[in-house]
Amino acid sequence: MSPIALTAPLLLAAVAAVAFGWAMGATAAFWHPFWDALLARAIEASGVLPTVLVAALVYAHGGPPRWVALAAILAFLRGVAIARLVRGELITSSQAQYVLAARALGVPKWRVVWRHVAPPVLLRTLVCAAAIPGLGLAIDLTAGILGLPTVARWPTSSGQPSAWLLAGMGVVLTSAWVSAASWLENRTRRHWHMSGPQTQPTSLVLPDRDC
Amino acid sequence: MRQALRRVLWLLPTLLLISVAAFWLVTPQGGSLPKFVNAEPRSVDQLADTALDAAARGDRAAQRELVRLGGAGLPFVLPKLDTLPPQRRARVALGLMPLARRMGVQTDGDDATPQGAVLFWTRFWQDRAIDFRPAVVRRAVRRVIDRPSALRRADLRALDTYALPELIAQLEPIRNVADVKRAHELGTIAARATGRQWLAPRDASPAVARAEVRRWKLWWNGKGPDFKAPDAMGRLGGMVRQTQYGVWANRTALEGLPDADGASFMRRTSNTALLMLAGATGVVAIALLLGWATAQRFRWFAIATPLAGVPSIAWMSTVRDGGLLTATLAMALAGGVVYAIVQRSALSEQLSGTRLLGQVALGAAPWRVAMATSRLTIASATSLIGAHTPLLLTGAFVAEHLFGLSGLGPPTIRAVQTGDTAWLMAVAICSAAMTALGQIASDVMLWLADPRSRPALRRRRTGAD
Numbered sequence: 031m032s033p034i035a036l037t038a039p040l041l042l043a044a045v046a047a048v049a050f051g052w053a054m055g056a057t058a059a060f061w062h063p064f065w066d067a068l069l070a071r072a073i074e075a076s077g078v079l080p081t082v083l084v085a086a087l088v089y090a091h092g093g094p095p096r097w098v099a100l101a102a103i104l105a106f107l108r109g110v111a112i113a114r115l116v117r118g119e120l121i122t123s124s125q126a127q128y129v130l131a132a133r134a135l136g137v138p139k140w141r142v143v144w145r146h147v148a149p150p151v152l153l154r155t156l157v158c159a160a161a162i163p164g165l166g167l168a169i170d171l172t173a174g175i176l177g178l179p180t181v182a183r184w185p186t187s188s189g190q191p192s193a194w195l196l197a198g199m200g201v202v203l204t205s206a207w208v209s210a211a212s213w214l215e216n217r218t219r220r221h222w223h224m225s226g227p228q229t230q231p232t233s234l235v236l237p238d239r240d241c
Numbered sequence: 242m243r244q245a246l247r248r249v250l251w252l253l254p255t256l257l258l259i260s261v262a263a264f265w266l267v268t269p270q271g272g273s274l275p276k277f278v279n280a281e282p283r284s285v286d287q288l289a290d291t292a293l294d295a296a297a298r299g300d301r302a303a304q305r306e307l308v309r310l311g312g313a314g315l316p317f318v319l320p321k322l323d324t325l326p327p328q329r330r331a332r333v334a335l336g337l338m339p340l341a342r343r344m345g346v347q348t349d350g351d352d353a354t355p356q357g358a359v360l361f362w363t364r365f366w367q368d369r370a371i372d373f374r375p376a377v378v379r380r381a382v383r384r385v386i387d388r389p390s391a392l393r394r395a396d397l398r399a400l401d402t403y404a405l406p407e408l409i410a411q412l413e414p415i416r417n418v419a420d421v422k423r424a425h426e427l428g429t430i431a432a433r434a435t436g437r438q439w440l441a442p443r444d445a446s447p448a449v450a451r452a453e454v455r456r457w458k459l460w461w462n463g464k465g466p467d468f469k470a471p472d473a474m475g476r477l478g479g480m481v482r483q484t485q486y487g488v489w490a491n492r493t494a495l496e497g498l499p500d501a502d503g504a505s506f507m508r509r510t511s512n513t514a515l516l517m518l519a520g521a522t523g524v525v526a527i528a529l530l531l532g533w534a535t536a537q538r539f540r541w542f543a544i545a546t547p548l549a550g551v552p553s554i555a556w557m558s559t560v561r562d563g564g565l566l567t568a569t570l571a572m573a574l575a576g577g578v579v580y581a582i583v584q585r586s587a588l589s590e591q592l593s594g595t596r597l598l599g600q601v602a603l604g605a606a607p608w609r610v611a612m613a614t615s616r617l618t619i620a621s622a623t624s625l626i627g628a629h630t631p632l633l634l635t636g637a638f639v640a641e642h643l644f645g646l647s648g649l650g651p652p653t654i655r656a657v658q659t660g661d662t663a664w665l666m667a668v669a670i671c672s673a674a675m676t677a678l679g680q681i682a683s684d685v686m687l688w689l690a691d692p693r694s695r696p697a698l699r700r701r702r703t704g705a706d
Contacts, residue, residue, distance in 0.1 A: 080635040
């Protein structure tokens with residue numbers, strides 16, 4: 031599989047990560063504290079091993095094709111990170127003044143969430159998700175450099191200087207994805223007439239902690 | 242600080258949970274034991290019953306199994322001897338005669354006929370059943386330890402494998418020559434009962450004896466359940482201990498962290514940690530520079546950092562003789578480059594505050610601007626480092642691979658390829674501990690660097706955010 035073809039399952043992984051992250055994050059934010067504690071433990075567990083090693087171990091176990099395994103791993107691990115972001119942002123947004131005002135005006139709860147709470151959180155989520163394809167490519171490339179099994183065919187030879195250049199390319203690729211997503215977020219926010227600091231108070235304090 | 246201490250205390254249970262998750266991931270499917278829960282843990286009573294049924298039918302392997310179980314199995318075999326039909330009873334009694342020889346309780350001619358063997362074991366149990374009690378075993382072992390004599394050794398030898406739990410427990414501790422002699426005395430008796438060898442001589446050094454005791458403990462870790470009849474709590478514990486995870490945990494407790502290629506795990510960890518620290522330092526250094534440059538409107542700096550950084554790292558990788566120093570510099574630069582790429586826009590947004598803009602517009606000295614931006618950029622950098630410790634670890638692995646350094650990387654890659662569970666688990670737990678400690682350290686630094694973060698961190702502690 032070529033690196034470009036690998037992008038397709040990685041995009042699917044990004045979609046799955048957003049869905050998983052939203053389900054888990056919203057559950058942790060609004061339901062029983064047990065789910066919150068479970069999310070905290072999942073976050074800690076997701077950082078146990080570098081993703082490149084996790085992928086290599088899963089490949090070694092056999093089972094589904096490697097591209098499926100890589101997409102599933104990224105969907106889960108990045109989904110947990112997105113869940114953390116969603117949880118924090120939902121809690122913060124639900125206490126914002128414009129949300130309280132909407133509630134005071136008698137707007138139904140589902141509409142408050144749909145119209146006022148979710149959109150800014152969704153934007154930040156999409157930025158995180160947009161990095162996933164680039165991250166996946168970088169992980170696969172790193173595996174190639176380390177001599178571990180890869181999904182895509184990378185032109186690396188272990189220990190050669192070109193490996194660093196390729197790693198740099200991976201970083202730049204990830205950066206391009208992140209930049210594109212940030213640009214999209216800014217455009218959409220302007221379109222919705224939402225100013226950053228009002229909708230993202232935590233980003234001032236803990237910038238990009240979760241992505 | 243209270244919160245940091247609280248999180249450090251929570252580290253142990255968290256690591257326990259993480260070790261379970263990591264074990265699930267790193268161990269391959271299959272194996273003779275279940276991974277985490279053994280619904281039917283082995284015990285001598287269960288093994289003896291199974292072997293007795295088969296031995297009564299004339300199964301030679303089952304008769305050998307009864308002999309292997311030895312004295313530990315007798316309380317579950319001999320009382321049932323009378324319930325068997327005569328022919329089957331004779332088969333079992335005859336099959337057990339090698340055990341009688343091992344225990345040193347056989348008299349000449351006892352095994353000549355099946356009837357003689359049955360009569361021997363019936364009388365043996367009538368005479369000696371009272372000796373097969375834990376209290377008696379403890380006393381017999383204590384007597385041998387206090388004043389070894391042929392008679393006392395014979396008493397213990399007659400209990401055979403029934404005495405093993407107490408014998409193994411009394412092998413430790415070994416601090417001096419007297420302890421070596423005690424371990425040799427008990428180890429020799431245990432060796433006779435199990436058919437294994439006690440390799441440390443009576444006049445061995447404490448270090449040699451300790452190594453021998455560790456070898457026996459490792460063996461007992463796997464085979465111990467074959468010679469014990471646990472109570473209800475013991476059976477419950479066996480459900481966890483007699484699993485792949487339980488065996489690994491016991492083995493790690495006995496052996497400690499694994500070695501690779503002659504270098505200890507901790508030594509390799511220190512090399513890797515140095516590289517990770519270099520990466521973190523690079524992040525903070527570039528963050529400070531980037532913050533200052535952004536405040537001064539030197540936009541080119543953020544773009545130039547990765548453009549210059551990546552080729553520089555590539556060039557560094559060609560300096561083969563550079564070793565650790567070059568690798569450290571490369572890691573620092575790589576950390577900075579990643580920070581510049583990922584945090585550039587976020588940092589720009591944070592530094593767009595009116596106070597800072599006002600300072601610059603009013604012509605504040607560069608060092609004043611640097612001081613003003615440093616708090617924000619350090620906060621940004623530390624939060625990034627805390628959340629991405631595994632990324633630093635990956636970077637360290639790559640650097641070790643490219644520069645041929647002795648760290649955790651090369652053996653870990655080998656362990657992934659060969660399925661070395663012990664090493665992978667050690668790396669997983671070490672990585673989890675480093676990640677958790679890194680996050681705590683980054684929160685403490687964030688607390689110190691940026692007072693505005695304190696309410697958010699307090700809310701996180703109380704669960705409000």
